[in-house]
Amino acid sequence: CLAMLQTACVFTPTTSSSSALFQRAASQNTKLNSSASRERTTNLSGTDRKLVGEAKVKGPSKLKELFSHPLYNLPHVALQEDDWLLRLKPEEEKSEKIQESHVDSNGESDSAVKGYDKISWTRDADTHPPWLRFHLGITRWQLYDRKDPSLEQVMQYLATERILGAVQKSGGTQLKLIISFPNYGQALLKPMKQPRDAETDFNLFYFSDFERHNAEIAAFHLDRVLGFNRIPPVVGRLINVTTEIREITTDRKLSRTFFTSPAGNVCFYGQCDYYCSTEHPVCGRPHALEVSLATFLPDLELASRRSWRSPWRRSYSRTKLAQWEKDPDYCDTVKQAPPYDRGTRLVDVIDMAVLDFLMSNMDRHHYETFEKFGNETFLLHLDNGRAFGRHSIDEPTILDAPLHTAAPASLVPPQLPSVGCAAGVSVPGPSKCGGPLLSENHLSALDRRLDTVLKTVRECQNKLVGQVPTYILHNIIFI
Numbered sequence: 001c002l003a004m005l006q007t008a009c010v011f012t013p014t015t016s017s018s019s020a021l022f023q024r025a026a027s028q029n030t031k032l033n034s035s036a037s038r039e040r041t042t043n044l045s046g047t048d049r050k051l052v053g054e055a056k057v058k059g060p061s062k063l064k065e066l067f068s069h070p071l072y073n074l075p076h077v078a079l080q081e082d083d084w085l086l087r088l089k090p091e092e093e094k095s096e097k098i099q100e101s102h103v104d105s106n107g108e109s110d111s112a113v114k115g116y117d118k119i120s121w122t123r124d125a126d127t128h129p130p131w132l133r134f135h136l137g138i139t140r141w142q143l144y145d146r147k148d149p150s151l152e153q154v155m156q157y158l159a160t161e162r163i164l165g166a167v168q169k170s171g172g173t174q175l176k177l178i179i180s181f182p183n184y185g186q187a188l189l190k191p192m193k194q195p196r197d198a199e200t201d202f203n204l205f206y207f208s209d210f211e212r213h214n215a216e217i218a219a220f221h222l223d224r225v226l227g228f229n230r231i232p233p234v235v236g237r238l239i240n241v242t243t244e245i246r247e248i249t250t251d252r253k254l255s256r257t258f259f260t261s262p263a264g265n266v267c268f269y270g271q272c273d274y275y276c277s278t279e280h281p282v283c284g285r286p287h288a289l290e291v292s293l294a295t296f297l298p299d300l301e302l303a304s305r306r307s308w309r310s311p312w313r314r315s316y317s318r319t320k321l322a323q324w325e326k327d328p329d330y331c332d333t334v335k336q337a338p339p340y341d342r343g344t345r346l347v348d349v350i351d352m353a354v355l356d357f358l359m360s361n362m363d364r365h366h367y368e369t370f371e372k373f374g375n376e377t378f379l380l381h382l383d384n385g386r387a388f389g390r391h392s393i394d395e396p397t398i399l400d401a402p403l404h405t406a407a408p409a410s411l412v413p414p415q416l417p418s419v420g421c422a423a424g425v426s427v428p429g430p431s432k433c434g435g436p437l438l439s440e441n442h443l444s445a446l447d448r449r450l451d452t453v454l455k456t457v458r459e460c461q462n463k464l465v466g467q468v469p470t471y472i473l474h475n476i477i478f479i
């Protein structure tokens with residue numbers, strides 16, 4: 001599966017002529033809806049093994065083509081020193097300091113005792129573990145550069161590194177664990193709770209829905225395909241709940257919740273506000289459990305974050321409406337208030353709404369930014385576990401409230417063929433992992449919703465013709 005991940009999701013751009021691709025992209029656009037689903041059906045039939053084989057003979061992926069499109073290769077303004085989230089200490093304070101802090105009074109590294117590796121990092125990037133390279137690559141404008149080899153390395157790392165510790169993460173409503181690796185890397189684990197093709201019960205409110213591990217993984221890929229790069233890399237992994245959680249955890253509260261189910265599977269439920277009870281167990285088969293692992297962001301002490309309430313947050317109530325649902329002038333009020341009245345914040349929120357509409361995520365109550373960058377920075381799209389719950393219906397308000405009422409458009413890429421990438425990607429891990437990341441129904445829903453996004457943007461463009469110079473409209477969106 002891991003091999004397939006790399007075959008299907010290529011991180012390096014092709015060298016083909018961009019103008020030819022540009023034209024091809026435009027002509028493919030009209031054919032996309034009919035051909036994409038046909039192609040996917042071919043791709044997805046059969047086993048994972050078949051998928052790997054097909055991906056190999058097919059030649060350059062659509063994702064590769066998409067990423068070589070000029071819109072994905074716009075020249076960037078050169079980064080200044082304060083555009084990096086973290087930087088290495090100046091030469092004179094270099095890494096001996098880090099080593100000292102892990103050496104006890106006998107002069108021995110305490111890390112060996114706990115099972116952690118001895119630290120031998122220097123200023124040389126080659127000595128850094130993948131998670132550290134990822135942290136050092138975060139800038140004011142994105143979490144990662146999609147062409148940076150560290151991205152692939154950190155994903156490999158999460159999918160394969162030995163698990164040293166697992167404790168519950170406090171905060172939030174549903175069960176999630178912090179996983180530790182021997183070289184001090186960490187990941188946020190969300191377990192599989194339901195089959196991939198299960199559709200959320202239509203009588204459930206969005207705030208009662210389960211989180212889905214595959215939604216976290218698919219959201220990362222979709223965000224990357226859209227060119228946002230605002231979700232920390234997430235991979236799937238098959239873990240052994242007994243040896244990789246129960247036997248190594250130091251979290252008493254967590255270990256007390258383990259039990260063997262009547263079917264003989266090892267289960268646990270942890271402690272949290274929602275669904276942490278014997279009635280909602282997370283179970284291995286009998287030990288094997290599929291999970292998502294998200295790269296941990298830098299420690300808050302090194303890089304504090306600010307949490308912002310989304311202006312289009314839902315009410316989280318069975319009866320109450322949110323302000324944006326009642327007040328026709330709500331959008332104007334938002335547009336005039338800081339931080340939405342300047343810079344890219346409003347269009348960034350619209351980007352987020354486009355992402356959320358595509359994956360039908362109604363749970364975007366907050367978003368975060370890195371404090372260091374003030375208001376001039378990208379928005380972190382964390383917590384996507386409630387996305388991809390329903391494929392048979394779309395939720396127009398996710399898009400309409402911010403996009404239709406707020407601004408002409410955010411930057412929407414010309415097409416989304418590479419969601420096929422998410423389709424082709426199984427959860428990396430041993431070969432028994434659970435098949436395609438998203439069911440065919442969800443992929444069709446993505447195509448349908450993309451169409452709606454483009455139509456909505458076109459409507460906005462048409463409305464604004466004459467009010468905004470055409471060159472601005474053309475720069476804002478290319479369809």
Ligand SMILES: Nc1ncnc2c1ncn2[C@@H]1O[C@H](COP(=O)(O)OP(=O)(O)OP(=O)(O)O)[C@@H](O)[C@H]1O
Pocket residue numbers: 171172173174175176188211232294295296297382383384385
């Ligand atoms: N990759 C990450 N690295 C570090 N911290 C993270 C990461 N992802 C999320 N967090 C932090 O953990 C908190 C809880 O995560 P998340 O929102 O996914 O869980 P949740 O149970 O769905 O929470 P809620 O119920 O508040 O929606 C987030 O508010 C965020 O600050």
Ligand SMILES: [Mn+2]
Pocket residue numbers: 172173363383385
């Ligand atoms: Mn949540």
